[in-house]
Amino acid sequence: MTLDEARALDRTDPLARFRDRFALPDGVIYLDGNSLGPLTHASRAAVADCTTRQWGDRLIRSWNEGWIDAPQRIGAKLAPLLGAHPHEVIAGDTTSANLFKALVAALRIDPKRRVIVSELGNFPTDLHIAEGAVACVPGAELRAVPRAQLADALGPDTAVLLLTHVHYKTAERFDMAAWTRAAHDAGALAVWDLSHSVGAVPLDLDGANADLAVGCTYKYLNGGPGAPAFLYVAERWQERLESPLSGWMGHAEPFSFTDRYQPGPGMKRWLVGTPPMLAMASLEAALDLWAEVEMATLATKSAQLFDILAAAGDALGLDCVTPRDPTLRGSHISFRHPHAYALAQALIARGVIGDFRDPDILRLGLTPLYLSHEDVWRAGEHLRGAIEAKEWQEARHQRRLAVT
Amino acid sequence: MTLDEARALDRTDPLARFRDRFALPDGVIYLDGNSLGPLTHASRAAVADCTTRQWGDRLIRSWNEGWIDAPQRIGAKLAPLLGAHPHEVIAGDTTSANLFKALVAALRIDPKRRVIVSELGNFPTDLHIAEGAVACVPGAELRAVPRAQLADALGPDTAVLLLTHVHYKTAERFDMAAWTRAAHDAGALAVWDLSHSVGAVPLDLDGANADLAVGCTYKYLNGGPGAPAFLYVAERWQERLESPLSGWMGHAEPFSFTDRYQPGPGMKRWLVGTPPMLAMASLEAALDLWAEVEMATLATKSAQLFDILAAAGDALGLDCVTPRDPTLRGSHISFRHPHAYALAQALIARGVIGDFRDPDILRLGLTPLYLSHEDVWRAGEHLRGAIEAKEWQEARHQRRLAVT
Structure with a gap:
């Protein structure tokens, strides 16, 4: 998928209107909503x-x-x-x-x-x-x-x-x-x-x-x-x-x-x-x-977001451990990688927040209410950049990002 | 005790400085801090x-x-x-x-x-x-x-x-x-x-x-x-x-x-x-x-607040079920009264929030960090007014104020 194709999907996305309900920080692509969902303006109020x-x-x-x-x-x-x-x-x-x-x-x-x-x-x-x-x-x-x-x-x-x-x-x-x-x-x-x-x-x-x-x-x-x-x-x-x-x-x-x-x-x-x-x-x-969300619409978009990252992973030869059939999976995608922990850190340094699960899983959450197709496409590009540059070699070992 | 005497105690009260740390509403004497303590500005922030x-x-x-x-x-x-x-x-x-x-x-x-x-x-x-x-x-x-x-x-x-x-x-x-x-x-x-x-x-x-x-x-x-x-x-x-x-x-x-x-x-x-x-x-x-509170100072003031309400109860012939010896009690005072529930409602109507406990207990919390001696003296006056006017006869039966 190209950036233009992702943007085209965003333009007709029936869930795009929900993005403004969330108080997401600037400069972050948040692929960890399967661990801690972000703040909504409604919850803050x-x-x-x-x-x-x-x-x-x-x-x-x-x-x-x-x-x-x-x-x-x-x-x-x-x-x-x-x-x-x-x-x-x-x-x-x-x-x-x-x-x-x-x-x-x-x-x-x-x-x-x-x-x-x-x-x-x-x-x-x-x-x-x-x-x-x-x-x-x-x-x-x-x-x-x-x-x-x-x-x-x-x-x-x-x-x-x-x-x-x-x-x-x-x-x-x-x-x-x-x-x-x-x-x-x-x-x-x-x-x-x-x-x-x-x-x-x-x-x-x-x-x-x-x-x-x-x-x-x-x-x-x-x-x-x-x-x-x-x-x-x-x-x-x-x-x-x-x-x-x-x-x-x-x-x-x-x-x-x-x-x-x-x-x-x-x-x-x-x-x-x-x-x-x-x-x-x-x-x-x-x-x-x-109460405003149609689950079938959500599932459709979740599958689209999955396909974007799965394709990025495939192009890199990554080992995707999540089923390809959307009826056989939830709404995250996981790659097995020998340097998964450091890779997750490298992505965080790039502004893409996902997480790591012992011992070798890079886990990325696909949450259709606040992620655009472009967000996920960009996350795939960061994944490619981090892998091609072997950034896990530089990633500082911090304490684990956890609490699932 | 007279109002002037209560005010005199407030002038030398080492705990008076804590009152401003609480976000208590106007027009309320809150004698239910033993059930739900009030909001502090620190907690809000x-x-x-x-x-x-x-x-x-x-x-x-x-x-x-x-x-x-x-x-x-x-x-x-x-x-x-x-x-x-x-x-x-x-x-x-x-x-x-x-x-x-x-x-x-x-x-x-x-x-x-x-x-x-x-x-x-x-x-x-x-x-x-x-x-x-x-x-x-x-x-x-x-x-x-x-x-x-x-x-x-x-x-x-x-x-x-x-x-x-x-x-x-x-x-x-x-x-x-x-x-x-x-x-x-x-x-x-x-x-x-x-x-x-x-x-x-x-x-x-x-x-x-x-x-x-x-x-x-x-x-x-x-x-x-x-x-x-x-x-x-x-x-x-x-x-x-x-x-x-x-x-x-x-x-x-x-x-x-x-x-x-x-x-x-x-x-x-x-x-x-x-x-x-x-x-x-x-x-x-x-x-x-x-961390700033000295418990001995708190206990001294709690006993003073107790004495104010106990004296008010004694003057009304109320049955105080709480021990008079401060070492034998906590920091609330309870009166047994056949119309305790309606009496609690009558006090709430007067802006004095205490609570009722089945079947016949009027319970009033004495919390030295945000109650002044004058507050408690005024609560005693309201108690006298409500009892003397038999206001429990008018008190509407609402659902119980509870959660201890």
């Missing part, structure tokens, strides 16, 4: 309002003026992006904490089923939290196997199939409906981590008949650094399961201050402590933008 | 900087420019207020989640000790989370008893004595050193909830030889609505215990992305997910103010 007016002026009264319902209200705004009903999602806590709730609850359904099946090389916190969850349920164990052995690992002892829908390194995407069916066929529940999926690809949790899901809002959704995560529990499970983190906000009547825990109805029982309102305000404003 | 510069301009780079270490850095700033060493405290998650970590870890120390002893009428989330924790450890149980039976409830089966240091309703304060000793004498650990203590009374966790502690930063510390909570683990326990919430941020090397969980050194292993940076920024700025 919402945080300022939450700080100055809601907290500063309204003080404690704000709990009655929108704060206390924020986890459910924001959950309802997340629901369309997940293919869920509004009452099946809450926002709050971290992906890790929400996954712990989901796994422990699911392990307690059937005492004959005590195994969590998951994938080796899954995002680490999924496996780590699964280790913590099985330690909380007598006889439970984690069975992590290579992807090719997942189907065989499912059996009559399986309680949960825990998968990350889009892989954080390679961007490989599982077929959610098929794997949920496989879990169900084995008599197990399907628990999905959607951290690299939501806002990246169209999702249909209800359509896939998924059981539980968790995910992160600070990547493609632009919720803010460390923004509250989400938890989805299919309606049929909401009141059959109980959260191990039985905090007061999940109580049926938190303000009756009773000694005995009485889990609340629906998704309420999955709440734990007091919601972090500054972070909630940022997330909610970022989500309002998503 | 810190949140704006975190939003616009750190997130907006620096983007992912901010993780290497102060974000990733925030839980430990903010923990170290909390430490002096807790009587702890800087490396014994982290900020993050909610009080509920931190308590879950502490209780499950403590229950796993000795298989012969399986009981959590706590107090009936403790703040609900403490008992609710304890219910959730005992369900995660085979054979464990919660034994909640009236305060008068706590000593007898300790025995050879006790793993943990879980107490809230200052009671959320009455403000009664436990003798931390004595009760920690009682727990240790029984062979149990002492776990303290300091939500209504930190920033309210002088604390000495290390001096009391406490084991673990949790608490909230959005009350007296003014960290912000739903601000990150804290966890204290005495140095001797840090690496002998493991967190059930084994999230990736607690891993020895989070960015080596390994399949097996390897708990980090010291307090690091108690971290879970990605820290919520907007909320962290607000909290950190609020704590910087506390």
